[in-house]
Amino acid sequence: MYLLGYDIGSSSVKACLVSVRTGEAVAGAFFPKTEMRIKSVKAGWAEQDTENWWDNLKLATQAVMAAAQAKPDEIAAIGLSYQMHGLVLTDERRQALRDAIIWCDSRAIPYGEKAFADLGAERCLSRTLNAPGNFTLAKLAWVKEHEPGVYARTKYYMLPGDYIALRLTGEASTTASGLSEGVGWDFMHHAPATFLYTYFGFDTNLIPPLVPTLGMQGRITAAAARELGLAAGTPLTYRAGDQPNNALALNVLHPGEVAATAGTSGVVYGVNGDAKYDPLSRVNSFAHVNHSRSQPRIGVLLCINGTAILNAWMRTTVAPEGAGYDEMNGLAATAPVGSEGISVIPFGNGAERVLCNREPGCSVHGVNFIRHGKAHLIRAAQEGIAFSFKYGMDIMNGMGIETKTIRAGHANLFLSPVFRQTLANSTGGVIELYNTDGAAGAARGAGIGAGVYRDARDAFASLKNIHTVAPQPAAAAATAAAYGRWLERLNALHRQC
DSSP states (O other): OEEEEEEEOSSOEEEEEEETTTOOEEEEEEEOSSOOOOBOSSTTOOEEOHHHHHHHHHHHHHHHHHHHTOOGGGEEEEEEEEOTTOBEEEOTTSOBOSOEEOTTOOTTHHHHHHHHHHHOHHHHHHHHSSOOTTSHHHHHHHHHHHOHHHHHTOSEEEOHHHHHHHHHHSSOOBOHHHHHHTTOEETTTTEEOHHHHHHHTOOGGGSOOBOOSEEEEEEOOHHHHHHHTOOTTOEEEEEEEHHHHHHHHTTOOSTTOEEEEESSSEEEEEEESSOOOOTTOSSEEEEOTTOOSSSOOEEEEEEESSSHHHHHHHHHHTSOTTOOHHHHHHHHTTSOTTGGGOEEEOOOSSOBGGGTTBOOOOEEEOOOTTTOOHHHHHHHHHHHHHHHHHHHHHHHHHTTOOOSEEEEESOGGGGOHHHHHHHHHHHOOEEEEESOOHHHHHHHHHHHHHTSSSSHHHHTTTOOEEEEEOOOGGGHHHHHHHHHHHHHHHHHHSOOO
């Protein structure tokens, strides 16, 4: 028997089959092989055709089923991970009314900012734990004003994962965790945030029926089963946004535990046992996958826009021509800790929430034309990314999340010895690296939700720590000095919020 996990990203759709018997991932696939198209009709807009998600999901399903030689009736349960904060609108016939407005679309910022100003920071933050910002409800407000015909025909508003669940089961639904990521959940009343819906003039009937994040969410229809090559009636038992799901994939479920990713953008996601929030909304708090009224589990999310995208820029612009990442990482390691005085401020990929939505840009400081070369610049970039994580993690520490252990997938920037050692040295945290991804996490989440596993401990018994990075006491002073210099230069560019 197998568990099938999907990860619906903005670049690709991934699928993974996990063996129930061994707990190991036995097949994985992603489509398309080039990045999925993002439409940007105007600056700051980002939309995707929902049919592309479904088409690529079909291809990924067929690939993993063939690779594992799995039979349709061998799938015990299905789990979903998806790109967060997007907006899909469906009509009475369950058809998408327009392209999805996805997470990186910024057109709705003025709507969120006005709501925050009108309703007040204390009311918004104490109840939804976030400013309305550019989240899903603000995107819906934009549609209501600019596309009233579409809004009038809307039966339900959904997140990307809700829409895929609809295509799978034929039934509209959402989760409390999903509503919270769209800033539509009231943690004070443990219900949809009606004060925000009233403010925007939304009917709460636009909210699909609630189902548990971990538990029965519906069964695959005969029509969907035919398209996917699965068995009708297969249960869908888990659904979560990509960052909460990445945390689940790393078995990060309890207060004090921390997960991290470092792809194009970087995320640190820690779990709190209390409904706390940052007064300046520099980090975001959402209901984690195992949150409940009696046992709060709040995922606190730090996002840094300029992480692996900066590293990629260094590879194409600074590293020797044709150099791969392994060669570049080796070159960076030849420079000393602190890069002999160079600091790279990595905030060059749009407005940074951790800086109160300001955009100081990427900048390089302290270059000496006689002493410094490519190795110093590349190392300084990787150190600067690690320091940006440290900067945000200090905010999280102030909310009660201690970063003693950081779990991450063995991928992207965590393949760089300089980056991961700098992060360990600057934060004092031990980094544990695992061979897992979002689709495998969704599959294991499905196993928990279906009762295939007794509990999370059972689900992640096969998860193996493949590498551990501990802080180096000998490098502590040099790293602290480099971070202090980096912070001083950042503060000169960016006035505090």
